[in-house]
Amino acid sequence: MTFLNGIAASNGIAIAKAYLLVEPDLSFDKKTIEDTSAEVERYQQAIEKAKSELEAIRDRAKVDLGPDKAAIFDAHLLVLSDPELNNPIEDKIKTENVNAESALKETADMFVTMFEQMDNEYMKERAADIRDVTKRVLSHLLNVQLPNPSMIAEEVIIVAEDLTPSDTAQLNRKFVKGFTTNIGGRTSHSAIMARSLEIPAVVGTKTAVEEINNGDLVIVDGLKGEVHINPTPELVEQYRKIHQDYENQKAEWAKLVNEATVSKDGHHVELAANIGTPNDLNGVKANGGEGVGLYRTEFLYMGREQLPTEDEQFDAYKAVLEGMDGKSVVVRTLDIGGDKELPYLDLPKEMNPFLGFRAIRLCLEQQDIFRTQLRALLRASTFGNLKIMFPMIATLDEFRSAKAILEEEKQKLLSEGQKVADKIELGIMVEIPSTAVLADQFAKEVDFFSIGTNDLIQYTMAADRMNQRVSYLYQPYSPSILRLVKMVIDAAHAEGKWAGMCGEMAGDETAVPVLLGLGLDEFSMSATSILKARSLIKNLNKSDMENLAAEVINMQTTSQVVDAVNKAIQ
Ligand code: PEP
Ligand code: MG
Numbered sequence: 001m002t003f004l005n006g007i008a009a010s011n012g013i014a015i016a017k018a019y020l021l022v023e024p025d026l027s028f029d030k031k032t033i034e035d036t037s038a039e040v041e042r043y044q045q046a047i048e049k050a051k052s053e054l055e056a057i058r059d060r061a062k063v064d065l066g067p068d069k070a071a072i073f074d075a076h077l078l079v080l081s082d083p084e085l086n087n088p089i090e091d092k093i094k095t096e097n098v099n100a101e102s103a104l105k106e107t108a109d110m111f112v113t114m115f116e117q118m119d120n121e122y123m124k125e126r127a128a129d130i131r132d133v134t135k136r137v138l139s140h141l142l143n144v145q146l147p148n149p150s151m152i153a154e155e156v157i158i159v160a161e162d163l164t165p166s167d168t169a170q171l172n173r174k175f176v177k178g179f180t181t182n183i184g185g186r187t188s189h190s191a192i193m194a195r196s197l198e199i200p201a202v203v204g205t206k207t208a209v210e211e212i213n214n215g216d217l218v219i220v221d222g223l224k225g226e227v228h229i230n231p232t233p234e235l236v237e238q239y240r241k242i243h244q245d246y247e248n249q250k251a252e253w254a255k256l257v258n259e260a261t262v263s264k265d266g267h268h269v270e271l272a273a274n275i276g277t278p279n280d281l282n283g284v285k286a287n288g289g290e291g292v293g294l295y296r297t298e299f300l301y302m303g304r305e306q307l308p309t310e311d312e313q314f315d316a317y318k319a320v321l322e323g324m325d326g327k328s329v330v331v332r333t334l335d336i337g338g339d340k341e342l343p344y345l346d347l348p349k350e351m352n353p354f355l356g357f358r359a360i361r362l363c364l365e366q367q368d369i370f371r372t373q374l375r376a377l378l379r380a381s382t383f384g385n386l387k388i389m390f391p392m393i394a395t396l397d398e399f400r401s402a403k404a405i406l407e408e409e410k411q412k413l414l415s416e417g418q419k420v421a422d423k424i425e426l427g428i429m430v431e432i433p434s435t436a437v438l439a440d441q442f443a444k445e446v447d448f449f450s451i452g453t454n455d456l457i458q459y460t461m462a463a464d465r466m467n468q469r470v471s472y473l474y475q476p477y478s479p480s481i482l483r484l485v486k487m488v489i490d491a492a493h494a495e496g497k498w499a500g501m502c503g504e505m506a507g508d509e510t511a512v513p514v515l516l517g518l519g520l521d522e523f524s525m526s527a528t529s530i531l532k533a534r535s536l537i538k539n540l541n542k543s544d545m546e547n548l549a550a551e552v553i554n555m556q557t558t559s560q561v562v563d564a565v566n567k568a569i570q
Contacts, residue, residue, distance in 0.1 A: 001230050004205040006180065008225035009191035011528065012200035012242040013176025015236060017158035018216045018229075021163070022209055024144045026135060030102040036094045043093065043100040046140035051080050053136065055146075061150050068176075072129075079126075079133045085111065102140050108134040124346075125305070152176065157218045159208050160341035164339070168193040179221035180208045180227050185474060187454035187504050188466045189339050195526035196280050204468030253531035257288035261534045263516065267542040271534055272328070272373060272524040274502055278319040283527040288534065289445050291328035291385075293450065294502035295320060295415055295522020297373065298336050304346055307369060313376035320382025328385050330450065330500075330524070332429065333373055333402075335359040339466060354455075354464070359392035374409045381421035389427040389450055394434050396441060398560050403445075429502070431455035436484040439491035449492050450524065453503025457481055477503040477561040482514060482553055489519050500524055507533050513540055516550030544568065 017413060033039045058073035079085065085107065092103040108130050115127035139146045147327045149158070158179040171179070176199060184190055184203035194201035200222030212218060212229055219228040219239050223246065228235060261271045272293030273284040277300070284292065300308050308316075321329050336342050337358020345366075350356040363370035377388055391404045403426060413420055430436050431452030431548055439449065453476055458465040460481060463473035475481070485501070492499035500522030505511045507525025512533055516524065523533060548568045552561045 001224075001232055002211055003163055003230065003234070004180075004202075004208060004211060004227040004229070006205035006208075006225050006227060007186055007191075007204040007471065008222050009182070009186055009188075009203040010194035010199055010201040010222050011246075012178075012198070012222045012238065013246060014157055014200040014220040014222070015239060015243075016155040016157045016177045016218065018159050018212045018214060018218045019147070019152060020212065020214050021147045021149055021158050021160040021211065024139065024146060026138045026142060026144060028099075028101040028138075028142060030104075031099040033093065033099050036097060039093050039100050040090050042141070042296070043089065043104070043137075044164050046100070046137050047080055047086070049140045050133070050136045051077060053140075054080065057148055057150055074111060075129050076133050076136075079129050080137070085130070095338050100241065101138060104134060104137060104141070121484075131433070135477045157220055159212045159218070161209050163190040164341075168197070171197070171199070171456075173197055173199070177398055178202075178218075178222065180212075180220055181204055182209050182220070183358070183466065183468065185465050185468060185471055187457075191367075192469075192504070192526065193276065195528055196274070196276060196283060198283070198528055204471065206468065213432045225416055250531075253535050256534045256538070257286070259288070259534065259538075261290070261537050263537055263540050263545075264544045265541045265543055267516075269516065269520065269537065270500075270522040271530050271537075272330075272500070272522055273527040273530060274504075274524055275320070275527070278323065278438060278531050280527065281320065281323040284324075287527040287530045289527055289530055291330075291524075292320065292324060293328075293330050293500055293506075293522055293555075295329060295331045296335065297332060298334055298340050301334065301336065301342055302340065304344075307372070310372045310376045310379075313373060317377055317380035317386075321380055321386055324384055326385050328387060330387045330389055330502075331377060332389050332391050332425070333360070333377075334363055335370065354458070360390050360398055360402060361392065361440050363390075364398065364405075367405065370402075370405060371409055374406050375413060378406075378410055378413055378420045378424075379418060379422050382419045387425040387427060387448070389429055389448075391433060391452070392455070393428040393442075394432045396438070399428055399445065430488050430545075431503070433460050433484065436488050439488045440494065443495040443497055444493040446497065448497055449488050449499045450522075451485060451488055451499065451501040451503060453481070453485070453501060453505040456503065457483065457505075460484060475558045476503075476508060476556045477509050477552075477565070479553060479555050479561060481505075482518070482549075482561070484518075485515070486518050486549070486553055489521075493519065498522065509536060510534075510562055511547050512536055513565055513569050514552055514561075516540060516542055517545030517547070519546075540569065 054073050054077050058070050061070040089103045092452050112127045112130050115123045121385045155175055155177050158176055160181050162181050162183045178200040181203045191203055200220050202220050216230050219231050262268050264537045270290045273289035273293040274294040275292055276296045338354045371566045393399050410420055425447040427446050427448035429452040430449050457474055463470040489499040498521040502524040506523040507529030552564050555561050
């Protein structure tokens with residue numbers, strides 16, 4: 001039995017067999033072949049095996065993920081049957097007496113280089129298809145199994161180096177019971193997705209991929225951040241009990257689903273949910289969300305091959321607004337970049353993507369993308385209580401430019417005779433320290449702030465939110481972070497505006513008492529954290545928490561803050 005420590009990224013316990021989602025070793029040696037006809041036949045057999053494998057994957061993807069996601073596999077099947085690729089490979093085996101692996105790789109590499117150099121998006125995509133197909137055929141030539149997550153048909157725990165947000169979005173909730181990764185932190189987007197899908201997860205274990213083999217029994221303890229590999233039957237039994245206790249605890253919290261969030265001394269705060277797609281609304285309702293405090297619209301743009309149209313976006317925004325029945329819905333405009341990539345935008349690779357051309361910076365330059373989104377939002381605005389916020393605002397000029405573009409699109413729509421809500425509150429994410437420091441000036445012009453601590457912490461501490469080696473610095477309870485949060489809340493209140501928080505800190509048990517004391521108005525978090533936070537706030541006196549906040553803001557270290565909070569909420 002082996003044990004790994006990591007970061008508890010999504011609550012709950014999962015016990016199942018491991019499924020490794022890792023790149024297999026497809027290396028080979030170039031060899032001289034005597035019997036070239038037998039080698040050509042071996043190549044053709046590998047092609048046939050790859051075809052039937054791809055057909056099965058495509059059929060499964062059609063059912064589980066829909067026809068548009070399955071279409072990519074049709075494209076791969078076409079490449080597999082293409083004589084323009086296969087003939088030169090077979091010729092190479094015959095005329096150069098080389099093994100099938102090297103004939104395939106050398107020919108495919110030549111086509112990939114050729115297509116990639118073309119100034120045409122369609123051809124560039126073909127290069128990606130050829131690369132994928134080559135990998136699959138090579139795996140059959142080498143008798144190595146490629147991971148096929150869409151073919152999973154039994155309960156598993158996914159083990160990976162890292163999961164991209166789009167990998168996570170494609171996990172089938174029915175079979176994927178949990179996941180664990182080598183890298184990542186509590187606020188990496190795979191962790192955020194895991195919470196919204198309610199899949200227990202432990203990230204940042206450093207060595208899960210090396211320590212765990214396919215088929216090992218694994219326990220993912222998303223409450224403590226532990227992973228147990230091939231546990232003893234006694235430990236499995238203990239964990240079944242912990243799982244049951246956790247389910248019972250959740251049933252207790254569930255009784256608060258229709259209650260308002262009011263402290264013992266009668267102060268009301270709003271507990272809202274962070275969502276990524278209209279589907280997440282079920283979780284918001286099941287967990288008693290009082291609104292949507294952050295709709296991360298970038299998921300609409302991911303896992304596809306081109307930008308979503310204005311109408312596609314309109315449908316999604318309208319669905320969320322209607323689904324929330326007039327409750328507040330804060331939609332964040334496109335926040336792409338960092339760990340959220342859009343391959344089809346074909347942006348140059350950057351040295352520091354988290355500090356680069358992303359979010360509002362990209363939207364203000366590529367205005368066609370931004371304007372399409374704003375039009376969709378404005379058109380949807382009459383279907384509920386829409387608030388719009390811009391991500392990664394660093395200067396007042398950026399806010400003013402974004403606001404002016406929104407106003408222009410509004411006027412255009414009105415002149416076209418379209419309906420737009422009279423009043424749409426307009427706010428910003430405060431996730432860059434410069435904005436927190438200048439919050440008093442921003443507060444004069446915005447309608448609200450939403451503090452994005454996931455990024456604010458990483459930029460303030462200069463500690464990558466994805467990197468577990470610097471996670472000791474990435475601490476929401478650092479007095480420096482608390483001071484910035486206080487500045488933002490005070491600045492909003494001084495101008496009669498409201499301040500929310502949509503970073504993961506808003507649902508953190510240790511942070512919530514301090515945030516209540518600092519006067520935060522709206523706490524937006526993963527839906528699954530709402531009921532626990534409500535139960536906590538109902539047991540606190542706001543006036544006591546004000547004293548606690550005043551005390552911790554003047555402390556020197558994170559551990560002093562944690563101790564003071566623990567003492568205060570005992
Ligand atoms: C944040 O930075 O706190 C935030 C909510 O945005 P994201 O996690 O999407 O960067
Ligand atoms: Mg952010």
